[in-house]
Amino acid sequence: MENKYLSGFGNHFSSEARTGALPLDQNSPQKAPMGLYPEQLSGSAFTAPRHTNLYSWLYRIRPSVMHKAFKPLKELTLKTFFKPLHINPNQMRWNALKEESGNFIEGIRTVCGTGMSHEQRGLQVHLYSFNQGMQNKYLMNADGDFLFVPQSGSLQVKTELGFIEAEPGEIVLVPRGMKFQVNPLKPGNCKGYIAENFGSPFRLPELGAIGANGLAHRRHFLTPVAAFEDLEGPFELIGKFNGELWSAEMGHSPLDVVAWHGNYVPFKYDLRKFNTINTVSFDHPDPSIFTVLTSPSDTPGVANVDFAIFPPRWMVAENTFRPPYFHRNCMSEYMGLIYGTYDAKEEEGFGPGGGSLHNFYSAHGPDVEAFEKASAAELKPFKIDGTMAFMFESRIPYMVTDFAMTKNFLQEDYQEVWQDFKKNFK
Numbered sequence: 001m002e003n004k005y006l007s008g009f010g011n012h013f014s015s016e017a018r019t020g021a022l023p024l025d026q027n028s029p030q031k032a033p034m035g036l037y038p039e040q041l042s043g044s045a046f047t048a049p050r051h052t053n054l055y056s057w058l059y060r061i062r063p064s065v066m067h068k069a070f071k072p073l074k075e076l077t078l079k080t081f082f083k084p085l086h087i088n089p090n091q092m093r094w095n096a097l098k099e100e101s102g103n104f105i106e107g108i109r110t111v112c113g114t115g116m117s118h119e120q121r122g123l124q125v126h127l128y129s130f131n132q133g134m135q136n137k138y139l140m141n142a143d144g145d146f147l148f149v150p151q152s153g154s155l156q157v158k159t160e161l162g163f164i165e166a167e168p169g170e171i172v173l174v175p176r177g178m179k180f181q182v183n184p185l186k187p188g189n190c191k192g193y194i195a196e197n198f199g200s201p202f203r204l205p206e207l208g209a210i211g212a213n214g215l216a217h218r219r220h221f222l223t224p225v226a227a228f229e230d231l232e233g234p235f236e237l238i239g240k241f242n243g244e245l246w247s248a249e250m251g252h253s254p255l256d257v258v259a260w261h262g263n264y265v266p267f268k269y270d271l272r273k274f275n276t277i278n279t280v281s282f283d284h285p286d287p288s289i290f291t292v293l294t295s296p297s298d299t300p301g302v303a304n305v306d307f308a309i310f311p312p313r314w315m316v317a318e319n320t321f322r323p324p325y326f327h328r329n330c331m332s333e334y335m336g337l338i339y340g341t342y343d344a345k346e347e348e349g350f351g352p353g354g355g356s357l358h359n360f361y362s363a364h365g366p367d368v369e370a371f372e373k374a375s376a377a378e379l380k381p382f383k384i385d386g387t388m389a390f391m392f393e394s395r396i397p398y399m400v401t402d403f404a405m406t407k408n409f410l411q412e413d414y415q416e417v418w419q420d421f422k423k424n425f426k
């Protein structure tokens with residue numbers, strides 16, 4: 001691990017794949033070492049405050065500008081990045097995607113989303129299912145960061161700054177504007193979720209009364225060391241601009257960065273390293289204690305999107321209904337399941353790879369079986385184990401795509417799980 005990744009979140013890193021490739025004193029010397037071209041990639045406005053200012057200097061074999069004109073890829077866009085157009089107040093739940101044959105970019109399906117990439121707010125939720133490498137194709141998303149949540153199959157994510165390998169249980173972030181390629185790490189199908197964040201870049205949440213330790217720790221975020229491809233031949237750069245895919249031919253691999261320094265970087269994080277905080281007396285703290293990463297909005301304390309997880313944890317609360325309680329939320333909740341069983345849903349409808357949406361103020365909570373079991377349970381310390389569910393919690397309600405309404409994907413009978421509560425009132 002030590003050789004492949006640099007540890008830390010928000011750090012300013014330096015890395016070189018060839019000793020001496022990184023200029024030591026200047027960002028843009030008249031002649032960079034080894035005949036490389038210096039190029040800056042910014043992730044924030046130049047004048048953003050220091051703690052949110054993001055940029056990296058890349059030292060590459062050829063400058064990024066060296067590609068032919070972009071042409072629209074209308075058919076591929078229609079197959080993958082569906083437009084979230086319809087508001088729906090219903091509790092909604094979906095099956096997992098089928099195993100699809102093709103590469104990563106062909107295997108994306110948008111389920112829901114909110115906000116606008118060109119207004120830099122909101123996010124979209126995509127699923128992916130693919131079994132082939134991208135070969136001579138590379139992607140550059142000008143719209144948002146891609147937060148990958150692999151559910152089955154390990155990923156190889158090659159980026160301009162280096163190469164990441166991630167298995168289910170880990171997440172990967174590729175920042176907006178960075179060129180990358182996603183391949184199956186091993187032969188087989190890869191499935192998972194993506195939050196495409198249009199808002200401010202994800203950062204670690206404030207810790208408040210928790211103090212210095214707890215939740216996701218900075219040192220567990222891993223950024224790849226510099227790695228590059230010195231390849232010539234026919235290559236295709238696929239760009240995503242305002243939800244539409246475009247294609248540009250080029251004569252070399254765009255992953256030709258030999259050295260870099262900066263803090264605008266891709267990373268991975270192992271969700272199993274999350275230090276979970278919860279009650280040791282009674283009741284539930286709000287689920288914000290499960291936040292791994294947050295994309296703040298302009299309003300203090302109100303996230304554009306929070307990425308939260310429901311990891312293995314001990315349940316010790318006394319005299320308490322322990323599963324997630326019934327609630328109605330002003331925020332909107334997309335949930336997915338990486339593995340195991342979620343403790344508010346005992347029946348089979350919420351399976352690994354599936355998803356659910358409880359949009360603004362849609363009532364939800366445990367199903368009848370989970371409610372009755374938890375109400376009668378003997379409250380001994382108990383460990384919820386072997387499970388990892390997550391939530392993309394959005395400030396703005398989600399709209400759903402036509403694809404999300406597809407028969408055999410959408411579970412049309414979802415409301416049935418709540419219809420048989422008994423009247424216990426006496």
Ligand SMILES: [Fe+2]
Nearest residue numbers: 329333358364
């Ligand atoms: Fe909820």
